[in-house]
Amino acid sequence: MCGIVGLFLKDKSLEPRLGEMLTEMLITMSDRGPDSAGIAVYASGEAGQGKLTLQAADPGLFEGLDTELSEALGAPVSLRIKDTHAVITLPEAQMAEARAIVKRLRPDTRVMSAGEIIEIYKETGLPGDVAKRFDIPHLTGSHGIGHTRMATESAVTTLGAHPFSTGADQCLVHNGSLSNHNSLRRKLARQGVTVETENDTEVAAAYLTWKMQEGQSLGEALESGLDDLDGFYTFVVGTKDGFGVVRDPIACKPAVMAETDQYVAFGSEYRALVNLPGIEDARVWEPEPATVYFWKH
Amino acid sequence: MQTYDLEADGLRGLNAALQSQSQTTNETAWEVINPRGSHAIAVGLDAPIEVTVKGSTGYYCGGMNAQATVNVHGSVGPGVAENMMSGTVVVEGDASQYAGATGHGGLLVIKGNASSRCGISMKGIDIVVQGNIGHMSAFMAQAGNLVVCGDAGDALGDSIYEARLFVRGSVKSLGADCTEKEMRPEHIAILADLLERAGVDAKPEEFRRYGSARTLYNFDIDNAY
Numbered sequence: 001m002c003g004i005v006g007l008f009l010k011d012k013s014l015e016p017r018l019g020e021m022l023t024e025m026l027i028t029m030s031d032r033g034p035d036s037a038g039i040a041v042y043a044s045g046e047a048g049q050g051k052l053t054l055q056a057a058d059p060g061l062f063e064g065l066d067t068e069l070s071e072a073l074g075a076p077v078s079l080r081i082k083d084t085h086a087v088i089t090l091p092e093a094q095m096a097e098a099r100a101i102v103k104r105l106r107p108d109t110r111v112m113s114a115g116e117i118i119e120i121y122k123e124t125g126l127p128g129d130v131a132k133r134f135d136i137p138h139l140t141g142s143h144g145i146g147h148t149r150m151a152t153e154s155a156v157t158t159l160g161a162h163p164f165s166t167g168a169d170q171c172l173v174h175n176g177s178l179s180n181h182n183s184l185r186r187k188l189a190r191q192g193v194t195v196e197t198e199n200d201t202e203v204a205a206a207y208l209t210w211k212m213q214e215g216q217s218l219g220e221a222l223e224s225g226l227d228d229l230d231g232f233y234t235f236v237v238g239t240k241d242g243f244g245v246v247r248d249p250i251a252c253k254p255a256v257m258a259e260t261d262q263y264v265a266f267g268s269e270y271r272a273l274v275n276l277p278g279i280e281d282a283r284v285w286e287p288e289p290a291t292v293y294f295w296k297h
Numbered sequence: 298m299q300t301y302d303l304e305a306d307g308l309r310g311l312n313a314a315l316q317s318q319s320q321t322t323n324e325t326a327w328e329v330i331n332p333r334g335s336h337a338i339a340v341g342l343d344a345p346i347e348v349t350v351k352g353s354t355g356y357y358c359g360g361m362n363a364q365a366t367v368n369v370h371g372s373v374g375p376g377v378a379e380n381m382m383s384g385t386v387v388v389e390g391d392a393s394q395y396a397g398a399t400g401h402g403g404l405l406v407i408k409g410n411a412s413s414r415c416g417i418s419m420k421g422i423d424i425v426v427q428g429n430i431g432h433m434s435a436f437m438a439q440a441g442n443l444v445v446c447g448d449a450g451d452a453l454g455d456s457i458y459e460a461r462l463f464v465r466g467s468v469k470s471l472g473a474d475c476t477e478k479e480m481r482p483e484h485i486a487i488l489a490d491l492l493e494r495a496g497v498d499a500k501p502e503e504f505r506r507y508g509s510a511r512t513l514y515n516f517d518i519d520n521a522y
Contacts (some may be wrong), residue, residue, distance in 0.1 A: 256374075
């Protein structure tokens with residue numbers, strides 16, 4: 001069992017409240033996943049700039065990283081530390097170079113996400129505590145996805161927490177368990193796609209990234225996933241300007257969606273949605289099995 | 298009329314109050330406000346009382362019900378009226394998966410749609426769905442009646458033992474050992490009674506009946522791998 005929440009805002013006036021609304025939804029799903037929690041937020045950035053979210057067990061590792069990275073890149077870099085995570089803003093064109101330099105300078109840090117606007121925060125512990133540590137309620141953005149984890153497939157660790165990001169501005173959260181993740185991991189490895197953890201969900205995220213690198217849209221990649229991913233899943237995925245949902249054909253992992261003129265919302269249970277504005281008059285429905293739902297800004 | 302604010306006074310208090318009603322209670326009408334998708338609302342009731350829930354609920358609303366009438370003015374999460382013994386549960390909106398699962402008796406009416414596994418392993422309950430039902434409904438059904446005024450999804454009645462399935466619309470596919478059966482006068486009478494009790498305006502003659510072909514009852518070497 002895990003909990004998923006997601007919000008895709010259509011009404012820009014709600015953007016300053018994205019973090020607050022997602023946090024409330026996330027905390028409601030604590031019963032479904034008290035082991036760890038995480039959130040991906042798509043917050044607007046400056047043109048030409050990219051964001052790298054890093055995680056370190058010891059936040060002391062972030063000290064001086066901005067100066068060292070800036071010198072190595074020959075470009076301005078800013079660093080914002082939030083508990084065990086740090087968001088580095090740097091010229092987007094130098095993102096790949098920056099990742100390689102960070103790996104050399106601070107081998108004990110991990111990349112949580114990279115892209116133009118995505119930021120990912122995740123840690124072990126109760127969802128409410130995790131949200132507080134990263135000051136999630138004050139995040140603004142156009143869309144975001146949160147996850148509360150009850151671990152089944154791999155250990156309760158920060159890196160085993162969701163969301164997973166395996167491509168620029170992409171993220172995926174999962175409720176369920178995949179049964180063919182080991183064979184798929186080997187198949188992806190032969191294609192040159194590396195998966196960092198033992199977690200089944202990261203394999204699904206890497207699979208979708210690979211399909212999109214091959215030229216598929218997110219919607220098409222999710223359709224391909226229905227054939228290639230075996231097991232139980234309700235997935236919620238995010239891209240720079242999109243938000244998607246898909247459930248496996250058995251569809252035993254719960255999902256409720258709500259849509260108004262202001263937003264599209266996802267919750268593992270209706271409880272997660274009850275405080276959203278205008279929920280009384282929203283169109284509320286259960287996504288169909290083996291059906292891809294996708295919204296784009 | 299007793300009004301119970303679930304948000305203010307909590308779930309345990311509600312179920313304790315409802316479960317403690319005797320056969321001869323004078324407090325027969327209850328209203329639950331602010332359900333906000335909570336789980337296990339009005340479960341395990343065993344008295345002739347009427348409970349109205351003003352809003353949508355989470356898992357297992359009206360579960361294990363006996364004698365009571367539970368009306369939900371909203372939609373319900375998974376497992377509404379699961380293992381119901383008797384009484385009535387009426388849902389004004391939609392129902393999530395496994396509505397009426399393992400129910401032994403009573404009447405479950407869903408005025409909207411029900412999703413997958415509606416009536417799974419039903420053991421005598423009557424279920425009337427005014428909209429559509431999802432895949433694998435009436436899986437391993439053993440007794441009772443499932444009435445669907447709309448369409449049925451994939452694998453209806455898979456591995457069904459006994460139970461009558463009446464569908465007015467289309468059936469996407471039948472599950473293993475489920476087959477269409479003749480509508481005889483006694484089936485029309487059963488269906489007419491169910492439709493009337495559920496308050497549905499539909500003609501029994503418009504429905505088709507499905508049930509067990511009874512080929513899975515005994516071991517058949519041709520079914521072995």
